[in-house]
Each structure stands twice: as C-alpha cells, then as structure tokens.
Amino acid sequence: MATLNGSPVGLADMQALALTNYGHFTTMVVEDGAVRGLALHLDRLVGDCRTVFGAELDPEWVRECVRREVSGCAGRRTVRVTVFCPGLDLTAPDLEARPCVLVTTRPTGGVAGPLRVQRRTYxxxxxxxxHVALYGQIRLRRAARLAGFDDVLFAGADGLVSEGCTWNIGFVDAAGSVVWPEADVLPGVTMRLLRSAHGRHVTAPVTDGLLRSMRAAFATNTAIGVQSVAAVDDVVFRTDDPVVTALREAYAGVPLERL
Incomplete structure (x- = not known):
C-alpha cells in the first residue's frame, strides 16, 4: 500500500521519486497503532527535511499521514515515511521545495539468525x-552476499569501523561495556533508545585491533531491534552474550508511543 499526503499515490509522483531519487526517509514498526521511538522518528524527519530541502515539515501532518495508511491494520507493520518533492528533477533541482509525505507499508518479517558480515571500505x-540515495550501500551488500556473507560492514579509508549497510553496529568489550564506533554514522533510532535504556555505553574508534578484542557484537535498527553478529570477516564473536540479551530485553521494554 502507498499514500501521498494521505491520498492514493499516482504514477507520475512515483516516477518523479524513482527518476530523480532525491529525498529522505525513516522506517518504523507500527504495532496496533503505536511506535517505539516515534518522537525520534519524527525529529529525524523534521531535521532531515531542513537539511535536504531547506523546508519545515509538520510532524503532526506526518503522524496523520501514517495514521491514514495504517488505519484498520491490526498487529505489526513496517512503515516507511519518505519525504520528497515531485516538482524537483535533474534539470531543476533548485526550484522551491514543496516536500510531500509518501507512506508505504509492508509486512514485518521475523528476525534472522546471527549475522556474518564482511568489511568493505565505504x-x-x-x-x-x-537519505534515499542507496546505490553504494546496496552495491556492497550485494557483493558481500555474493561472497557468502549475510551483510556488509563499512569502514573508512583509515580502517575504522563505522556502520552496517542499513544498521548501526555495537560491541561488548571484555568488561561488559557497550562500545559504539566513533565515526560519522547515521544516529539510528534503535541505537539512541538503547543508549538511554540500558547499561554503560562508551564511544571509541574501532580499529581492527579493538574489534578483535571484543567478546560480542550486535546490529541495531528498527526492523531487527537488536541482532547478534556472529562474525566480522574472520573475527568470531559469541552469540549468547548476556549483555546483548539484556540490550534486546531493554529495547523490548521501551514504551510504545501512540500515533
């Protein structure tokens, strides 16, 4: 299903998004009309709209658009809110932006087993x-899967670990502290909720040596919550670490916010 500004979306509008591919989005899981971390998702959309379009986005209008799309849907649904401007194209990217709210839904899949990921420089x-420009990420995810891995983990030219393809990565050190990479990454909603909900968290440059000293690793995003990482390249981690289990439980305990 898909709606644009609360009404059925037309082909011309979808062509504008597909051909120009300029905009931003957030993805949330709606559970019986409520969302974990809703305020953070809305803050992200408002802030990114200023950055991408230089325009203000009404968070209450976003909520209304999502409510219209999920009305009558019981249970869990994965909802993506994409903000784009049908009037902008490759020949006129400087036109005054009039951002629109596209809401799409899909069934929420189950969480797969622990991930085996491959590091790639990106x-x-x-x-x-x-933002919606995902070519580089998907290209490297595809390459990692063709090489026999489940997903890709990015590192900078300096070798420092940053983030996964569409997820943040965290580690558990020998003392049981949660370590997040010190790098330019997307501040994920799930990561932000976890930092407030559980335990001792630190940020540090994750070199290869530091990565190899960690006892556990995990991936986070809205769709998967907290998922164990079994291996990064040839580095193997325990997948039953109690800290990761506690993080998963803490995330599940974050109160839902009504749309």
Whole structure:
C-alpha cells in the first residue's frame, strides 16, 4: 500500500521519486497503532527535511499521514515515511521545495539468525542524513552476499569501523561495556533508545585491533531491534552474550508511543 499526503499515490509522483531519487526517509514498526521511538522518528524527519530541502515539515501532518495508511491494520507493520518533492528533477533541482509525505507499508518479517558480515571500505554521502540515495550501500551488500556473507560492514579509508549497510553496529568489550564506533554514522533510532535504556555505553574508534578484542557484537535498527553478529570477516564473536540479551530485553521494554 502507498499514500501521498494521505491520498492514493499516482504514477507520475512515483516516477518523479524513482527518476530523480532525491529525498529522505525513516522506517518504523507500527504495532496496533503505536511506535517505539516515534518522537525520534519524527525529529529525524523534521531535521532531515531542513537539511535536504531547506523546508519545515509538520510532524503532526506526518503522524496523520501514517495514521491514514495504517488505519484498520491490526498487529505489526513496517512503515516507511519518505519525504520528497515531485516538482524537483535533474534539470531543476533548485526550484522551491514543496516536500510531500509518501507512506508505504509492508509486512514485518521475523528476525534472522546471527549475522556474518564482511568489511568493505565505504563512506556514505551525508552520513547523518537518512537519505534515499542507496546505490553504494546496496552495491556492497550485494557483493558481500555474493561472497557468502549475510551483510556488509563499512569502514573508512583509515580502517575504522563505522556502520552496517542499513544498521548501526555495537560491541561488548571484555568488561561488559557497550562500545559504539566513533565515526560519522547515521544516529539510528534503535541505537539512541538503547543508549538511554540500558547499561554503560562508551564511544571509541574501532580499529581492527579493538574489534578483535571484543567478546560480542550486535546490529541495531528498527526492523531487527537488536541482532547478534556472529562474525566480522574472520573475527568470531559469541552469540549468547548476556549483555546483548539484556540490550534486546531493554529495547523490548521501551514504551510504545501512540500515533
């Protein structure tokens, strides 16, 4: 299903998004009309709209658009809110932006087993913005899967670990502290909720040596919550670490916010 500004979306509008591919988005899981971390998702959309379009986005209008799309849908649904401007194209990217709200839904899949990921050198354009330009990320995810891995983990030219293809990565050190990479990354909603909900968290440059000293690793985003990482390249981690289990439980305990 898809709606644009609360009404059925037309082909011409979807063509504008597909052919120009300029905009930003957030993805959330709606559970019986409520969202974990809703305020953070809305803050992301408002802030990214200022960055991408130089325009203000009404968060209450976003909520209304999402409510219209999920009305009558019981249970869990994955909802993506994409903000783009149908009037902007490759020949006129400087036109005054009039951002529109596209809401799409899909069934929420189950969480797969622990991930085996491959490091690749890559730095996303405007990494703090959740923008729709995903070619580089998907290209490297595809390459990692063709090489026999489940997903890709990015590192900078300096070798420092940053983030996964569409997720943040965290580690558990020998003392049981949660370590997040010190790097230019997307500030994920799930990561932000976890930092407030559980335990001792630190940020540090994750070199290869530091990565190899960690006892556990995990991936986070809205769709998967907290998922164990079994291996990064040839580095193997325990997948039953109690800190990761506690993080998963803490995330599940974050109160839902009504749309």
């Amino acid at each position: 730095h996303r354009d405007a990494p703090t913005v959740k």
